[in-house]
Amino acid sequence: MKPRRTEHPIIFSRDMVRAILAGRKTVTRRVLVPQPVATALATCPYGVPGDTLYVRENWRVRADQDETPNAGLDPSRDSPWYDADDDSQPSGCAGGAGRLRQSIFMPRWASRIVLPVIDVSVQRLHDITDTDARLEGMPPPGPVQGKLNGDPATLYLIDPRDAYSRLWDAINAKRGYSWISNPWVWRIEFSAPVMSGGLA
Numbered sequence: 001m002k003p004r005r006t007e008h009p010i011i012f013s014r015d016m017v018r019a020i021l022a023g024r025k026t027v028t029r030r031v032l033v034p035q036p037v038a039t040a041l042a043t044c045p046y047g048v049p050g051d052t053l054y055v056r057e058n059w060r061v062r063a064d065q066d067e068t069p070n071a072g073l074d075p076s077r078d079s080p081w082y083d084a085d086d087d088s089q090p091s092g093c094a095g096g097a098g099r100l101r102q103s104i105f106m107p108r109w110a111s112r113i114v115l116p117v118i119d120v121s122v123q124r125l126h127d128i129t130d131t132d133a134r135l136e137g138m139p140p141p142g143p144v145q146g147k148l149n150g151d152p153a154t155l156y157l158i159d160p161r162d163a164y165s166r167l168w169d170a171i172n173a174k175r176g177y178s179w180i181s182n183p184w185v186w187r188i189e190f191s192a193p194v195m196s197g198g199l200a
Helices: 014-021 130-135 160-175
Strands: 007-011 027-031 052-056 113-124 142-148 151-157 184-190
Touching: 014 113, 027 160, 130 160
Parallel strands: 007 052
Antiparallel strands: 027 184, 052 113, 113 184, 142 151
16 A cells, blocks of 8 residues: 655745745635535545645746756756746856746656645635635735836735635636636645755
8 A cells, every 4th residue: 555645746826936935825725626515525635734735836947958858857957947036047057047847847856845734624715714815825905016007106905805816716717616606625724835945
C-alpha cells in the first residue's frame, strides 16, 4: 500500500502569489469536483491539516533553455525566475529570461513556496464573509492612489466580498462554476509561507 501523500501541488495566479508573499492571503477556495450530494464523503485533494501545499506559479528559466522541455532542465543549473517578481532575473542568466512557462507544468524542484495547511472545510461559495475575503487577499474598501487612463487618480475599492466575487468569476465562470451558481467549495487555510528555494 502506498503511503498517503502529505504534500500537494496548488496553482496560484501572479497576483495571488504576490498576496501570499505580502502576508495578505492565508485562505483559498477551490471547487469541489464533482459537486457533491454528500459533502461528508468528499476527500480534499489539497490535503488535511498538517499537510503542505507547494505553489505552482508562472515561471521562466534562461532564454538559451527555451527549447528544453521541463523534464530536461537541470535543477542545479537552471534557476527559475518567477513571473510574480517582475524584473528579477535568474542567477547567471545568459541572454535574459526565456519564455513564460505555465504554472500547471512547474516541476516540484522549481517551486519556491510551501504553505502549511492549518484548516480544511467544505462550504457554499456564498458563505464567504468580508473578513474571509480579506484573508483571500482582497484589499479593504476605500480610497487608494492609483492611475486611471495613465494619469494619477484616487480610486475607490469595492467591499472585499464583491471584489472576491469578481475575481472568482474571472477564474471559474468559464469552467461552469460562476459566483451566481454558488458551488460547494473547499476552504483551505494555511499559515505563513515557507520559502523552499526550490527542491529537487
